[in-house]
Amino acid sequence: MSSTVPATTVYAARKIITMNPSRPQATHVAVRDGRILGVGTLADLAGWGPHTLDDRFAAQVLMPGLVEAHSHLMAGTLWRYTYCGYFDLRDPDGRNWPGAATLDGVVAALGQAEAATSGQAAPVVGWGFDPIYFGSQRCTRADLDRVSTRRAVGVLHASGHILNVNTAALELAGLHRAGIAHPGIPLGADGLPTGELKGPDAMGPLFEHLGLTRSFLSGDEAGIRAFGKLAVRAGVTTATDLAATLGDDELGTLLRLTAEPAYPVRLVPLLRLIGITPKDAVARVVQLRERNTEQLRLGRIKVVADGSIQGFSARLRWPGYYNGAPNGLWYTAPETIRECYTLALQHGVQVHTHTNGDEATELALDCMQTALRQHPSPDHRFTLQHCQLADAAQFGRMRALGMGVNLFANHHFYWGDQHRATTVGPERAERMNACRTARDTGVPWSIHSDAPITPLGPLFTAWCAVNRLTASGRVLGAGECVSVADALRAITLGAAHSLHLDGEIGSIECGKRADFCVLEDDPEAIDPERLKDVRIWGTVQGGRVFQA
Amino acid sequence: MTPLPTHVIGGYLGAGKTTLVNQLLRQADGERIAVLVNDFGELNIDADLIVGQDGELLSLAGGCVCCSFGSDLVGTLASLQRRALPPQRVLIETSGVGLPAAVARAARLGPGLQIEGTVVVADAPAVRAQASDRYMGDTVRQQLADADLLLLNKADAVSPETLAELRAWLPSIAPQAALVACVQALVPAELVYGTLGMARDEVNRPWRPTPMAPPPAAPAADTFVSHCIKLPPGVDLAALSERLRAPHSGLLRAKGWVLDAQGQCWLVQTVGTCTQLTPAAAPHGAPSGTLVMIGLRGQFEPKDW
Numbered sequence: 001m002s003s004t005v006p007a008t009t010v011y012a013a014r015k016i017i018t019m020n021p022s023r024p025q026a027t028h029v030a031v032r033d034g035r036i037l038g039v040g041t042l043a044d045l046a047g048w049g050p051h052t053l054d055d056r057f058a059a060q061v062l063m064p065g066l067v068e069a070h071s072h073l074m075a076g077t078l079w080r081y082t083y084c085g086y087f088d089l090r091d092p093d094g095r096n097w098p099g100a101a102t103l104d105g106v107v108a109a110l111g112q113a114e115a116a117t118s119g120q121a122a123p124v125v126g127w128g129f130d131p132i133y134f135g136s137q138r139c140t141r142a143d144l145d146r147v148s149t150r151r152a153v154g155v156l157h158a159s160g161h162i163l164n165v166n167t168a169a170l171e172l173a174g175l176h177r178a179g180i181a182h183p184g185i186p187l188g189a190d191g192l193p194t195g196e197l198k199g200p201d202a203m204g205p206l207f208e209h210l211g212l213t214r215s216f217l218s219g220d221e222a223g224i225r226a227f228g229k230l231a232v233r234a235g236v237t238t239a240t241d242l243a244a245t246l247g248d249d250e251l252g253t254l255l256r257l258t259a260e261p262a263y264p265v266r267l268v269p270l271l272r273l274i275g276i277t278p279k280d281a282v283a284r285v286v287q288l289r290e291r292n293t294e295q296l297r298l299g300r301i302k303v304v305a306d307g308s309i310q311g312f313s314a315r316l317r318w319p320g321y322y323n324g325a326p327n328g329l330w331y332t333a334p335e336t337i338r339e340c341y342t343l344a345l346q347h348g349v350q351v352h353t354h355t356n357g358d359e360a361t362e363l364a365l366d367c368m369q370t371a372l373r374q375h376p377s378p379d380h381r382f383t384l385q386h387c388q389l390a391d392a393a394q395f396g397r398m399r400a401l402g403m404g405v406n407l408f409a410n411h412h413f414y415w416g417d418q419h420r421a422t423t424v425g426p427e428r429a430e431r432m433n434a435c436r437t438a439r440d441t442g443v444p445w446s447i448h449s450d451a452p453i454t455p456l457g458p459l460f461t462a463w464c465a466v467n468r469l470t471a472s473g474r475v476l477g478a479g480e481c482v483s484v485a486d487a488l489r490a491i492t493l494g495a496a497h498s499l500h501l502d503g504e505i506g507s508i509e510c511g512k513r514a515d516f517c518v519l520e521d522d523p524e525a526i527d528p529e530r531l532k533d534v535r536i537w538g539t540v541q542g543g544r545v546f547q548a
Numbered sequence: 549m550t551p552l553p554t555h556v557i558g559g560y561l562g563a564g565k566t567t568l569v570n571q572l573l574r575q576a577d578g579e580r581i582a583v584l585v586n587d588f589g590e591l592n593i594d595a596d597l598i599v600g601q602d603g604e605l606l607s608l609a610g611g612c613v614c615c616s617f618g619s620d621l622v623g624t625l626a627s628l629q630r631r632a633l634p635p636q637r638v639l640i641e642t643s644g645v646g647l648p649a650a651v652a653r654a655a656r657l658g659p660g661l662q663i664e665g666t667v668v669v670a671d672a673p674a675v676r677a678q679a680s681d682r683y684m685g686d687t688v689r690q691q692l693a694d695a696d697l698l699l700l701n702k703a704d705a706v707s708p709e710t711l712a713e714l715r716a717w718l719p720s721i722a723p724q725a726a727l728v729a730c731v732q733a734l735v736p737a738e739l740v741y742g743t744l745g746m747a748r749d750e751v752n753r754p755w756r757p758t759p760m761a762p763p764p765a766a767p768a769a770d771t772f773v774s775h776c777i778k779l780p781p782g783v784d785l786a787a788l789s790e791r792l793r794a795p796h797s798g799l800l801r802a803k804g805w806v807l808d809a810q811g812q813c814w815l816v817q818t819v820g821t822c823t824q825l826t827p828a829a830a831p832h833g834a835p836s837g838t839l840v841m842i843g844l845r846g847q848f849e850p851k852d853w
Contacts, residue, residue, distance in 0.1 A: 173622075174659040182653050201654035205622040275587035275616055315683075330645040330687055333561045363683050 008032045008051035009543075010042065015522055017063040019492050019507035029062065031514040034294075034543035039508050056545075060537055061522045063488070064507050065237025065515030066458040067495035069406050070385055070448035073219025073241045073267075076227030078127045078452050082113040084155050085128030089455060092229035094548065103134055103143060110147040110155065117151065123210045124148060126155035127452070129164065132418060133471070139164045140188070141195025154210040158414070160453055161311035163203040165195050165210075172209040199311065219250075224257050224267075231265040233548040234457045235517035237541040238496070238505055242352065242385065242450075243302050244269035246288065258295035264539060264546040266295050266515075268499055270302035270352055273332065278340035282347050294542065297501070302385075303340055303353045304331045306360035309388060309423050310415050314357030316389065322425035327359075334363055341371035341382070350500060351382050352406075358389035365397045372401060383498045386450075388432045389424065395434065395441040404444035404498050407433040409465040410454040412477075416470035430477030435465045439486055446494035447487070458495075459523065462487035463532035484528050516540040551662035552629065554638040555740060556652045559669035560678050560688050561644030564701040568669055568733035568740075569641055570594045575737040576610050582628050582635035583614040584621070586643035621651070625658040637741070645687055649694040665819060667740050668695035668725070669733060672702045672714060679721070692718065695725040696819045697740065697800075703729035703768035711768055726800045726820035728844070731769040739772065739842055742803040742819070772800070772842055775850040779837035781807035785814065785825055792818045798847025805830075806837035813837075 009031045016026040018039055030037035030045045038045050045051070076092065083089055083097040084106045090096050100106045106129060114124045124147060131139055144153045144166035152169035156162075170176035170193055178191040184202030188194045197203045207213070219227065219241065231239055244250065246269060257263055271288070273281050281301055289299035306328055307313020312321060313328040320327050337353070344351045355361040364384060372380075383404040384390070388411060390398075398405060411419070411433060420429040431437075438445035447461045465487045468476050475481075482490075496506030505513050520535035538547040559565050569583055570593060583593070588604075593614055599607040606614040611633060617624035621640070628635055638661070642651045648666045656663055668691055671678070678688045692698065698718060703711055711729060718727055728735060783806040792802055802818035805828060813830035816823065816839060841853065 173657075175657065180657070182657060185657075200619055201621070201650065202657070204620050204654070205657050207620065208623050208626075275618055327686060329647070330684070333644045334683055335561055336644075359683065 005049065006033050008037060008048060010045055010051045010053050011057050011062070011540075012042070012053060012055045013057045013062045014059055015061045016508060017061065017488070017524060018509060019064050019489060020509045023509070026508070029508060029514075029516075031540075031543045034514055036508060036510055036512050036514050038510050057518060057537075059520075061519040062508065062516045062540075063519065063523070064492040064517065065505065065513075065539055065541060066235045066491050066517050067446075067499070067501075067506060068231075068234070068236050068239040068448060068451070068456060068458055068491075069446050069495035069498045070242050070408075071239050071451040071456055072243065073224055073227050073269075075451035075456050076225065076230060077219050077223030079226050080222065081125040081127050082109055083128050084109055084126035085158060086130045086133045089128070090233060092226040092233070094233065101133075103131065103137055103139055106139075106155065107143055107146050110144070110153060114148050114151065114153070121151065123152040123154065123169070125153075125210050125212065128158050129155045130158040130414075138194070138196065141165060141167045141170060141193070144195060152206075152209045154206060154212075158453065159308070159310050161199060161308060163197045163206060165197065165206055167195070169206055169209055170195060173205040175205060199313070221253055221257065224253065225263075228264050230451075230456050232539050232546045233536060234459075235519070235536045235539055236265060236456065236458060237515035237517070237539050238266040238268065238499075238501065239456070240499070241267060241269040243272040243304070245275075246271050246284070246298070251288075251291070254296055255291065255293065259293065261544070263295065264541050264544070266297065266505075266541070268297045268300070268501075270300045273301055273303045273336070273340055278336060278343050281340065282343045282349050285349050286347055297499070300350045300352065300499075301340065301344060303337055303351055305337065305353055305355045305364055306331060306357050309356050310418060312423070314389075315359040315363075316357040316424070317359045317362065321423060322428075323422050328357060330360075334367060337364065338367040338370055341367050342374050345371055345375035345377045345380060348377075350380065352385050352498075353382070354385045356386045356388055358391065358394065361387050361390050361394050365394060365401060365403070368401050368403060369397075378402070381444075381498065381500050385448075389428060390434065391431060392434075392437050392441070395437050395443050398443045399441050404446075405438055406446045406448050406495070406498055407435055407438065407465075408450060409433050409435065409447040409461050410449050412468050412470055413464050414454055414471060416468075416476045417472045417474065420470075420474075420476060431480065432477065433465075434477075434480045435482045435486070435490070436480040439482060444494065444497050446490045446498050448495075457532075458491035459534050459536070460532040462491050462523075463528075465490065466528050466531055484524065484531060487531075488523060514540055514543040552635065552638055552660055553664045553741065554640065554655060554661045555664055556640045556642065556648045556655065556666045557669070558642045558646060558648030558651070558666060558691050558694060559644075560671065560675075560684070560691060562674070563644075563669040563671040564699075564733040565641050565644075565669050566592045567701070568667070568699065568735075569639055570597065571733050571735065572639060572737050572740060573597055573608060573612055576612055577737075578610060580611040580613075580633060580636045581639060582612065582637070583608075583639045583641065584617050584624060584628075585614065585641045586616065586646060587618060588616045621654050622658040625655065625661060629660060645684070647687070647690055647694060649690075652694075664741065665696050666694055667697045667699060668692055668722075669699045669701050670718070672700050672711065672729070673705045675700075675714070676717070689721055692722045692725075695722050696822065698722050698725040698727045699733060699735060700727060700729045701733050702731065703770075704731045706768075708768070724820050724822060728800065729768060729770045734769070736772060736842070738774075739801060742801040742817075742840070742842065771845040773845045773848055773850060775841045775843070775848075775853060777839050777841075777853050779806050779839060781811065781836060782809045783807060783837060784809075788816070789823045789825065792816075792823045793821050795821075796847070797852075798844040798849070799841055800844060800848075801842040802839055804837060804839035806839065
């Protein structure tokens with residue numbers, strides 16, 4: 001008989017933060033078959049029978065495995081290129097890449113990459129570039145010509161909306177010529193492009209020449225593996241890929257990799273509604289649900305309503321952009337969104353909708369109202385992603401319609417100063433990503449990084465929501481700050497709830513997956529201003545231990 | 549290399565963009581047309597035109613193809629031009645919320661293309677409400693304003709009074725566009741193709757207007773007359789331009805070439821109220837100029853020319 005009882009491991013920890021209010025703290029957690037058998041004191045767990053006591057975490061703090069509810073596998077793919085960001089960043093293998101504080105520093109980093117590049121025609125690519133920290137100095141092709149006059153050189157901005165290239169790259173794309181008239185391609189005094197390419201239309205012709213192909217966007221095998229390592233370093237045990245195409249090849253790779261015994265993160269890819277009708281998209285995810293595994297969760301749809309605020313392509317309500325820029329772009333027609341919502345509700349499919357501007361949010365709410373009249377659906381958990389500019393009335397409508405929200409808390413730190421000065425002005429910048437209003441209104445809410453747009457790291461994201469500090473040190477909208485406890489809930493149970501997974505993950509309690517974030521410091525005890533500095537040991541995912 | 553003539557087809561969701569594409573494919577007359585759509589999601593190419601599918605590419609009757617460009621318009625255009633039998637004409641169908649002028653600007657970044665015009669299809673029963681929609685109004689108005697040929701489609705689905713109101717109202721939004729009412733987006737292909745910015749050596753290509761489509765049964769649709777005139781050398785270019793842009797003449801398109809008093813050959817292109825004159829090499833041994841015009845039947849008077 002005893003041979004049929006699976007092994008039980010009891011981990012002793014300095015402290016276990018459970019996120020279960022009826023038993024918020026514990027010292028021991030019992031794991032069997034990758035699931036949590038129980039949590040409490042060692043005595044509480046004794047009744048489950050024989051076990052192995054594992055005290056490797058005796059000095060650590062365990063909390064539920066962190067859930068990143070808005071990221072992209074591209075966060076892993078990008079690391080094969082040169083990091084050109086302003087802030088220090090760790091790569092999937094833990095190596096620290098120092099930030100470049102000047103344009104010369106960026107050129108030097110790319111120069112080193114160039115020297116290490118073999119192959120006559122191989123391009124040199126950088127990412128994470130953010131020249132807003134370099135004052136008014138713009139990067140031009142002359143700067144990148146210092147890296148190479150022979151190879152194509154390109155560097156993607158952190159926002160993902162701008163690309164800078166050298167002359168060789170412009171020549172390859174046939175854009176090193178006079179007479180180009182495109183708002184996304186500024187021209188120099190010589191009438192030739194400066195090498196700055198703004199927006200997808202202008203960047204598009206360069207991607208092929210820089211080797212930035214489709215697999216770069218969707219995540220190939222190496223990228224998916226690198227993403228797994230990044231997740232472990234960030235304490236993340238479940239992460240979304242929020243805009244997947246999920247073709248047969250891609251799906252095959254995901255199924256294969258996530259089934260590996262050492263793949264450390266549960267992936268939740270959402271099918272993007274693009275190049276496919278709502279009817280086909282719903283049918284596809286209903287079919288995909290059949291292929292769900294423990295580690296790969298399919299069956300959700302992502303809709304993109306508008307663009308981005310810092311790219312001036314988000315749809316804003318009156319009075320629009322602070323600097324007078326024209327209103328942004330619709331990416332999906334209202335009829336299409338409505339049809340998608342209606343069909344999805346009918347088939348029990350969950351839809352997440354990207355709405356950056358408040359006009360896009362309003363449209364999504366209207367579409368939801370119409371769709372719900374047709375297919376009343378309790379607990380549908382449709383979620384607005386980013387939803388950065390929503391006001392109190394819109395949070396009220398979300399509550400009434402049963403919608404959740406996943407707010408882009410990291411934006412305050414990286415672009416808050418720009419939002420205040422340029423995009424939306426001081427007043428609306430202070431209400432952006434209104435965690436406190438969401439919480440007080442009773443809207444289910446979570447927070448995210450949108451990695452690789454900002455780095456994967458839910459504890460950093462939580463710090464952003466708690467402190468709302470900008471890169472220049474300004475507190476932007478103190479009234480929307482939340483407590484550490486609320487923020488920690490948002491990156492665990494809150495995010496799990498947005499994915500309909502809160503019955504399985506997000507807290508440490510009997511029956512849930514044995515997913516833990518293993519910490520060296522106690523996030524509940526540390527000064528809230530230092531929440532981002534909490535050291536991460538690694539994770540336990542489905543009972544498997546992964547040291548960062 | 550002759551630039552590839554390229555046309556942008558815009559208009560809000562449901563206006564009839566794909567119906568127009570189908571009509572143009574049916575009038576291909578041996579020309580290899582490549583249709584680029586933002587995504588296959590909105591595509592509804594007539595089944596009898598489809599020969600086969602290979603991934604992102606639909607093979608169509610007569611060597612035509614259709615493919616989706618997603619986020620990479622320029623790359624898709626470049627790969628089409630590398631085909632063994634490259635297209636001779638490209639139609640880019642925008643998404644229902646796409647802005648045609650922005651798509652045209654993006655397409656111009658591609659190599660070897662010539663954007664020859666922007667056709668926007670408007671949904672006669674719906675366009676007025678769409679243009680004042682709380683969310684989509686500015687997008688729809690911008691789409692209309694981007695047109696140089698505006699097709700008022702489904703003209704049979706509104707009353708004659710409404711049609712007259714639409715004809716009076718649309719020019720306030722798209723003053724530069726030639727306006728044509730139609731049913732099932734049925735218009736002669738040359739109305740769409742005979743557009744601005746044609747290649748210099750286009751004059752060497754024989755101009756063969758295909759026979760006008762039979763007048764549709766629906767009386768609401770405009771019908772057309774085409775007219776060809778010979779112009780002796782010594783044409784007064786300013787006077788010709790003035791005539792071509794005369795209001796209420798019913799002229800929709802003009803295309804051809806003329807010789808001025810100095811013997812210089814000029815390519816002439818008129819669409820709507822815009823005329824473009826481009827210096828060109830005279831066709832070999834040509835004694836005189838030629839101008840082909842397409843006008844609204846009942847309004848355009850061939851005998852005036």
